[in-house]
Amino acid sequence: MKAGRFWAWVVFALGAAYFFIPLIATVEFSMRMRRGVYSFDAYKVVLGDARFQATFGYSVLAAVFTIVLGVLIVVPAAYWIRLRLPQLRPIVEFITLLPLVIPAIVIVFGYIRMYGSNSPLPFLATDTGTNALLVIGYATLALPYMYRAVDTGLRTIDVRTLTEAAQILGAGWGTIISRVILPNVLIAVLSGAFLTFAIVIGEFTMASLLNRPAFGPYLQNIGANRAYEPAALAIIAFAITWGCMSLIQILSRFAPKSANRPN
Amino acid sequence: MTDLSFSDHAVAGKTAPPAEARSLKLPTQWLGVAPFFIFAIMFLILPTLYLMLGAFQNDAGEFTFENIAELAQPSIVAAYWISIKVSLASSLIGAFAGLAIAIAIVRGGLPDWIRSATLTFSGVASNFAGVPLAFAFLATLGRLGLATVILNTLFGLNIYAHGFNILSFWGLTLTYVYFQIPLMVVIIVPAIDGLKKEWGEAAATLGATMSQYWRMVVIPVIWPSFLGTVILLFANAFGAIATAYALTGSSLNIVPILLYAQIRGDVLHNAHLGYAIAFGMILITGLANVFYIWFRTRSERWLK
Numbered sequence: 001m002k003a004g005r006f007w008a009w010v011v012f013a014l015g016a017a018y019f020f021i022p023l024i025a026t027v028e029f030s031m032r033m034r035r036g037v038y039s040f041d042a043y044k045v046v047l048g049d050a051r052f053q054a055t056f057g058y059s060v061l062a063a064v065f066t067i068v069l070g071v072l073i074v075v076p077a078a079y080w081i082r083l084r085l086p087q088l089r090p091i092v093e094f095i096t097l098l099p100l101v102i103p104a105i106v107i108v109f110g111y112i113r114m115y116g117s118n119s120p121l122p123f124l125a126t127d128t129g130t131n132a133l134l135v136i137g138y139a140t141l142a143l144p145y146m147y148r149a150v151d152t153g154l155r156t157i158d159v160r161t162l163t164e165a166a167q168i169l170g171a172g173w174g175t176i177i178s179r180v181i182l183p184n185v186l187i188a189v190l191s192g193a194f195l196t197f198a199i200v201i202g203e204f205t206m207a208s209l210l211n212r213p214a215f216g217p218y219l220q221n222i223g224a225n226r227a228y229e230p231a232a233l234a235i236i237a238f239a240i241t242w243g244c245m246s247l248i249q250i251l252s253r254f255a256p257k258s259a260n261r262p263n
Numbered sequence: 264m265t266d267l268s269f270s271d272h273a274v275a276g277k278t279a280p281p282a283e284a285r286s287l288k289l290p291t292q293w294l295g296v297a298p299f300f301i302f303a304i305m306f307l308i309l310p311t312l313y314l315m316l317g318a319f320q321n322d323a324g325e326f327t328f329e330n331i332a333e334l335a336q337p338s339i340v341a342a343y344w345i346s347i348k349v350s351l352a353s354s355l356i357g358a359f360a361g362l363a364i365a366i367a368i369v370r371g372g373l374p375d376w377i378r379s380a381t382l383t384f385s386g387v388a389s390n391f392a393g394v395p396l397a398f399a400f401l402a403t404l405g406r407l408g409l410a411t412v413i414l415n416t417l418f419g420l421n422i423y424a425h426g427f428n429i430l431s432f433w434g435l436t437l438t439y440v441y442f443q444i445p446l447m448v449v450i451i452v453p454a455i456d457g458l459k460k461e462w463g464e465a466a467a468t469l470g471a472t473m474s475q476y477w478r479m480v481v482i483p484v485i486w487p488s489f490l491g492t493v494i495l496l497f498a499n500a501f502g503a504i505a506t507a508y509a510l511t512g513s514s515l516n517i518v519p520i521l522l523y524a525q526i527r528g529d530v531l532h533n534a535h536l537g538y539a540i541a542f543g544m545i546l547i548t549g550l551a552n553v554f555y556i557w558f559r560t561r562s563e564r565w566l567k
Contacts, residue, residue: 008371012381015364015444019388022399022441025409029402073302080295088296095303100495101552102311103502105519106541109526110310113317136306143307173295198390204505205519209526216505219394223401223509230398237395238387245387 030231153188317538361447491558
């Protein structure tokens with residue numbers, strides 16, 4: 001057992017080194033902008049850059065719309081499948097796993113060819129349409145995570161009894177979903193939302209191929225043209241990801257722990 | 264449990280006027296899942312099918328295998344080959360390193376906070392991919408990166424003189440491993456938690472040595488989820504483009520970068536060849552995932 005613990009420490013230390021050295025190196029590099037001394041100049045330059053603010057704002061907005069769209073699609077479907085159509089579960093689970101199989105670049109390639117200006121549904125003909133298509137694309141990328149989060153949340157509540165109780169009290173379907181089910185799975189939905197945010201905020205492929213002024217293409221552009229700013233941006237991006245994951249962890253503490261009834 | 268669907272039909276039939284009841288009867292059952300299915304068909308399945316069909320058509324829309332045959336040209340084969348190599352290497356390295364870390368934090372007798380800290384960090388690092396990850400590795404192992412400089416000044420080891428380059432197969436693999444290991448840790452820890460203490464005790468009671476216990480109990484139980492995760496990691500690396508593109512520009516010609524260039528500017532001068540490349544990518548990740556699902560269903564038996 002003593003030897004086992006020794007090797008466990010060795011493995012852990014090696015892993016920690018691999019994961020922390022790039023972070024330390026990036027922090028160090030990002031502070032090298034002013035010659036001879038460490039400074040936060042690179043961060044100042046980046047945060048003061050109007051294009052940073054514009055593209056970051058654009059991506060935050062895209063993420064918010066993605067989350068709303070994802071919730072609107074996933075919550076009713078997951079709820080309905082638990083309540084009425086359990087036989088559809090394997091099909092829906094299969095579909096939600098597809099975005100992990102089909103690379104994002106292939107999905108967006110399909111969009112470009114299917115929804116071009118000359119197609120029956122010319123999303124790409126207008127700016128608004130292209131923005132919408134980007135949000136739709138992001139929603140597909142987030143689908144596996146959103147569905148799993150919501151489905152896990154629904155598992156912990158008694159969907160049937162809640163629905164019947166609401167019906168007896170005279171609630172319609174809209175009321176049941178928005179005022180009974182959604183508040184009960186809010187924590188699950190929020191953790192799906194933060195994960196979606198983390199995925200969408202720096203996404204490069206779709207935004208770049210749809211020519212949207214998003215944060216991902218901006219990052220790539222800075223990386224190709226600047227020396228110290230990319231390192232600062234990497235640290236900022238890491239902090240954002242860290243923030244999203246911490247929020248999910250904090251939220252999970254408030255989530256109901258056990259199911260009243262399985263299924 | 265009362266049959267909700269029955270009572271609902273009864274209520275609808277009694278209270279609603281006949282015409283409305285008829286129009287409501289069929290769709291209500293499907294209304295809740297309709298947005299999901301319409302969305303999935305329009306924005307996931309049809310675009311993919313469109314490309315897959317396009318791979319078997321020429322410009323005139325006739326059926327042909329020409330595009331698939333054209334994939335055999337050296338530059339495209341080379342792109343697929345390097346993609347497969349990078350994905351395979353990063354998934355295998357990530358898988359074994361991730362497994363070692365997972366075993367260390369679950370079974371190694373390390374303090375509890377290390378386990379939770381590692382899991383939290385893994386959640387972050389597995390999502391820290393794309394362009395920023397490339398920046399981090401350029402700052403570490405680029406020509407002026409911290410690790411490169413320290414190795415050179417402290418140990419006199421100039422890794423670039425020894426043939427290392429961050430813009431190469433090994434550079435890209437090492438970078439991909441940064442999100443592959445944490446993904447492995449996140450997925451495999453529950454599987455290792457699923458190893459019951461009683462199994463070890465039972466094996467010991469029956470006189471098994473430590474190596475027998477590992478060889479005949481632990482490895483067979485973990486094996487399916489391990490292999491399944493390797494395949495997931497492979498697909499994960501195979502479709503990734505942002506990290507590679509930000510790291511190497513187009514100097515390392517992996518398939519997603521080739522497809523990216525083709526979508527932007529038809530560099531292959533044949534629109535349908537792009538479809539064929541996309542088809543090949545779906546085929547490879549699709550096959551990988553068929554295996555993944557198969558292994559997962561086998562492994563879930565043990566994780567009760």
